[in-house]
Amino acid sequence: MRVVIGPDKFKGSLSAMQAAEAIARGFRRSRPEWECQLVPMADGGEGTVDAFLASGAQRCSVRVRGPLGDPVEAIYARNGDLAVIEMSAASGLALLPKERYDPLHATTYGTGELLTSAAAAGARRCIVGIGGSATVDAGTGMLRALGVRFLDASGSEIDHGMPDYERLASIDVRGFNNRVTEMKIAVASDVDNPLTGEHGAARVFGPQKGASTRDVEMLDRVITHIADVAAATLGKDLRDMPGAGAAGGLGFALAAFLHARIERGALLVGKARGLDEALRGAGLCATGEGSIDAQTLEGKTVEGVAEMAKAAGVKLVAFGGRVEPETAKALAARGVETVEISTGLALDVALRRAAELLEQHAATWASLQS
Numbered sequence: 001m002r003v004v005i006g007p008d009k010f011k012g013s014l015s016a017m018q019a020a021e022a023i024a025r026g027f028r029r030s031r032p033e034w035e036c037q038l039v040p041m042a043d044g045g046e047g048t049v050d051a052f053l054a055s056g057a058q059r060c061s062v063r064v065r066g067p068l069g070d071p072v073e074a075i076y077a078r079n080g081d082l083a084v085i086e087m088s089a090a091s092g093l094a095l096l097p098k099e100r101y102d103p104l105h106a107t108t109y110g111t112g113e114l115l116t117s118a119a120a121a122g123a124r125r126c127i128v129g130i131g132g133s134a135t136v137d138a139g140t141g142m143l144r145a146l147g148v149r150f151l152d153a154s155g156s157e158i159d160h161g162m163p164d165y166e167r168l169a170s171i172d173v174r175g176f177n178n179r180v181t182e183m184k185i186a187v188a189s190d191v192d193n194p195l196t197g198e199h200g201a202a203r204v205f206g207p208q209k210g211a212s213t214r215d216v217e218m219l220d221r222v223i224t225h226i227a228d229v230a231a232a233t234l235g236k237d238l239r240d241m242p243g244a245g246a247a248g249g250l251g252f253a254l255a256a257f258l259h260a261r262i263e264r265g266a267l268l269v270g271k272a273r274g275l276d277e278a279l280r281g282a283g284l285c286a287t288g289e290g291s292i293d294a295q296t297l298e299g300k301t302v303e304g305v306a307e308m309a310k311a312a313g314v315k316l317v318a319f320g321g322r323v324e325p326e327t328a329k330a331l332a333a334r335g336v337e338t339v340e341i342s343t344g345l346a347l348d349v350a351l352r353r354a355a356e357l358l359e360q361h362a363a364t365w366a367s368l369q370s
Contacts, residue, residue, distance in 0.1 A: 004314070108137055186261050
């Protein structure tokens with residue numbers, strides 16, 4: 001029997017490839033006749049680039065501006081004409097200590113530099129994972145890095161933080177980087193928030209990035225104004241599109257100015273990684289992630305793999321460092337069996353022994369299959 005193994009990373013302990021290898025070792029211990037095909041997975045967030053690198057994509061390193069302008073080394077993956085970028089590598093919250101969180105001035109400029117580098121290197125397609133951002137700039141930083149100019153009524157350029165965008169009068173797109181605009185861009189996102197309003201970028205995600213109540217009101221007002229000017233410039237208004245509010249509004253900028261498609265991250269990555277093709281004719285699929293919980297059901301890797309496995313008519317088992325009972329019930333109703341590998345263990349012990357535990361539970365589970 002051919003078995004497809006496509007887990008996400010087990011955060012804090014195993015990369016997606018390490019998790020896949022541990023499951024494969026366990027299966028082979030009990031079922032040496034099983035042929036294991038490893039397809040490390042991700043959902044567009046942290047670990048997406050690593051999943052592609054683990055399967056042979058080229059590692060590319062670029063020095064770009066971090067969220068507050070400090071230089072950072074950002075890594076992306078190249079596989080033929082496809083580039084895979086995580087915006088968090090250039091504009092992520094994890095790049096800042098908590099005392100430096102600054103959503104009024106954090107910028108996606110470095111993400112634009114990553115896109116520029118990928119296009120200059122010959123990429124014609126690009127997946128952009130947009131989880132973990134430090135920004136609420138509606139993608140203005142990224143657009144400035146691509147040659148777009150934001151001007152006030154006097155024609156002066158605006159580039160000093162979100163409060164200045166209240167003076168925005170026009171957007172000049174004549175200097176747009178043509179190589180980037182010609183790329184086919186797909187955005188991997190697991191949120192469907194609009195750009196503005198009660199469920200928008202500022203109100204939902206701003207506080208996580210350090211925004212006070214007053215900051216949130218100002219940011220939502222300014223982003224609304226940016227959307228108004230963008231609509232007048234482009235002749236279309238995408239502020240209410242699901243996912244426009246992802247990464248502080250970066251989803252909006254990518255869709256409105258670069259014609260990007262916003263897709264569920266796990267399904268997008270799965271298709272790009274060839275998981276759908278691997279599942280054809282397979283007898284079993286195994287996936288997993290560190291915590292199988294309520295968020296799993298909101299588009300994380302396990303749910304995405306489950307959807308693809310069901311479409312292919314392939315049985316699925318999901319291993320988790322921990323598995324919440326209610327989530328296990330919900331997945332069982334969809335035909336997905338779950339296995340918790342750290343029952344009764346302290347977190348530090350479970351993290352340290354993750355590979356051993358995953359292999360052991362995979363072996364035990366496989367031994368019970370008829």
